[in-house]
Amino acid sequence: MNKIRMQLMLCGGTGCDSTGSEKVRAALQEEIEKQGLTEEVSIVITGCNGFCAVGPVMVTQPEGIFYQKIQPEDAKELVTEHCLHGRPVERLFYKNPATKKRISKMGDIPFFASQEFRAMRNKGLIDPELIDEAIARDGYFGLAKVLSEMKPEDIIDEMMASGLRGRGGAGFPAGAKWRFAKWADGDEKYVLCNADEGDPGAFMDRSILESDPHAVLEGMAIAARAINADKGYIYCRSEYPLAIKRLHIAIDQAKAYGLLGDDILGSGFNFDVEVYQGAGAFVCGEETALMRSIEGKRGMPIPRPPFPAHKGLWGKPTILNNVETLANVPQIMLKGGAWYAGVGTENSKGTKVFALSGDVANIGLVEVPMGTSVRSLVYDIGGGVPGKRTFKAVQLGGPSGGCVPEQHLDTPIDYEAIAKVGAIMGSGGAIVMDNTTCMVDMARYFMDFIQDESCGKCTPCREGTKRILTILEDICKGKGKDGDIEELESLCHVVGHTALCGLGQTAPNPVLSTLRYFRDEFEAHIYAKTCPAKTCPDLVKFEVDPDACKRCGLCAKGCPADAIAWQKKEVAVIDKDKCIKCMSCYDRCKFDAIL
Known part of the structure; x- marks a missing residue:
């Protein structure tokens, strides 16, 4: 007889795993065994809980007590107090x-209070490596309904009624895409899942696959039924080993239960799924490049149509x-x-998952209803900018996106509304930047990423991004000149209108949005040869302001080159011959005394 009365739902996603959740699990298990509670208390390793900033995290069921920042040495107290005596550990x-x-x-x-979980409805609630737990949460019930009650056209009608738009960035109606494929002539058709998540700061897809792989497999099977496909591929970047492991486990379990493979649920419908590992090329996130890669060819985009x-x-x-x-x-x-369309805005239905990172208190994975303001995302859920620093902008859409400054924080999360302020929804990356961020350097960083990831097939992207990057690098080094801003704008418009694929077409977005809202920073770099944020080493004087210096010596203590002379109660002096411009003095000084 099963006597389990308590489950410890310990996050085993990549984020918490990197902060020691496996060691916590081992310590908890050892303590449970020592205290003879193995028949009463069990540990369940879940996928990503979402609140990455306070990991490792654990939720006890059925009480629903949330524990944060757990360390192995906390195991004895947790088991003794909470599991044995029923006294939660408040600290x-x-x-x-x-x-x-x-x-x-x-x-x-607050981090969870404003969220609504749909795509991530099972996060932290199931063991992603046990199909029975997914089924207990209605897993594969949608597929069963489709196979027993609905025709392919009925499936597509529901998709159209939902208003679900592709969450990969383009926002094209998913139902319309399915309908085009259903109408297309062909005795063989395919369903592909794009899990080649390459944006810096993005971890939405990885976390969903780690938390609930069966939801994705079920979604693919339903799509296959709608267009009469019998084969599917999940293109997942090889840097996601845990996601890939759990996908393989989920596929094997679904086949064993007759939910994938031949004659699914006795319906006569056949559908099989294979995981294809990408090598990490950002351009392979573009659909035609992804398909070429699966075919064994070099991942490069091809013109459309067809x-x-x-x-x-x-x-x-x-x-x-x-x-x-x-x-x-x-x-x-x-x-x-x-039901799905009951949440969201007129043109953007449902919810959207974001990977919230950067200069924000609550880093993590969040899911909010469409129409939620960017301000709510950053402040109500993200907790705002920590410390005494102030908010400057949030980059939406990754390297192909744009920045949303303070004056547009009340913009609703909606495909068209976000585009109006110069950004894009993208796949859901949201990088918050505080007042110490140099927006010129930020534009340079993203352009460096795009230029490096360009496949080189089309001239506008290959040569245009290189020239844009060169200009940005010169500006950051104090070599900017009159006319650079105008040339940047011209190049950006040319590249955006003539590049072959989405990578090149959206590459100028970070540059154009920073020029739109932070033009004064570009001008300061070019004409005054100063970096207002003091983050471009070539534009920092590395001199100590005697009026601002508090004579604390923090800058000298942190200098790796021993380039700062300081004596107690004396103003520090930087030896420029020894200075290596590492910025450690600037980072350590709390009084903005480094010029």
Whole structure:
């Protein structure tokens, strides 16, 4: 007889794993065994819980107590006090920075309170390596309904009614894409899942695959039924070993249960899925390049039309959706398109998953209803900029996106509204930047990434991004000159309008948006030869302001080159001959005394 009365839902996603969740698990298990509680208490390793900033995290069930920043040495107290005596360990509760109060329940923590989980509905609630737990949470019920009650056209009608738009960045209606592929002539068709998540700061797809791989497999099977495909591929970057491991486990378990493979649920419908590992090329996130890669060719985009829905993988009709899009599909089939469309804005339905990172207090994975303001994302959920620094901008859409400055923080999260302020929704990367960020250097960073990842096939992207990067590098080094801004704008417009694929077409976005809102910083770099944020080493004087210096010696203590002379109660002096411009003095000085 099963006597388990308590489950310790320990996050085993990549984020928490990197901060020691496996050591915590081992310590908890050892303590449970020591105290003879193995028949009463079990540990469940879940996928990403979302609140990466306070990992490793754990939620006890059925009480729903949320524990943060757990260390192996906490195991004895947790097992003894909570598991044995029923006394929660308050010191490990989340502490609200504003009120200084401890919060025990996950739903009461501000980070979670404004979220609504649909694509991530099972995060932290199931063991992703046990199919029975996914089924207990309605997993594969949508597929069963599709196979027993719905025709392919009915599936597409529900998708159209849901208003679900592709979450990979373009925002094209998923139902319309499926309909094009259904109408396309061909005795062989394919369903592809794009899990080649390459944006800096993005970890949405990885976390969903680690937390709930069965939702994605079910979504792919439903898509296959809609267009009459019998083969699918998940293109996942090889840098995601845990996601790949759990996908393989999920595929094997689904086949064993008759939910993938031949004659699924006795319906006569056949569908099989294979995981294809990408080598990390950013351009392979573009659909045609991804398909060429699966075919064993070099991952390079090809002109469209024909579009993949008519001529895709191996020249056959193909639909490609990203992880988040497919994770939403089962619930749409189960609850109806109208249910899904009940949340969001007129043109952007449902929810959107974001990877919130950068200069923000609460780094993590969040899911919010469309229409939520960017301000709410940054402040209500993200907790705002930590310390005494102030908010400057948030980069949406990764290296192909744009920055949203303070004056546009009330912009709703909506495909068209975000585009109006010069950014894009993208796949969901949101990088917050504080007042110490140099926007010229930020534009340079993203252009360096894009130029490095360009496949080189088309001249505008290959040569245009290189020239844009050269100008930005010169400006950051104090070599900017009159006319550089105008040349940047001209080059950006040319590249954006003439590049072959989405990578090149959106490459100028970070430059254009920073020029739009922070033109004064470009001008300061070019004409005054200063970096207002003091982050470009070639434009920092490396002199100590005697009026601002507090004579604390922190700068000297942190200098790796021993280039700063300081005596107690004396103003520090920097020896420029020894200075290596590492910026450590600037980072350590709390009084803005380094000029």
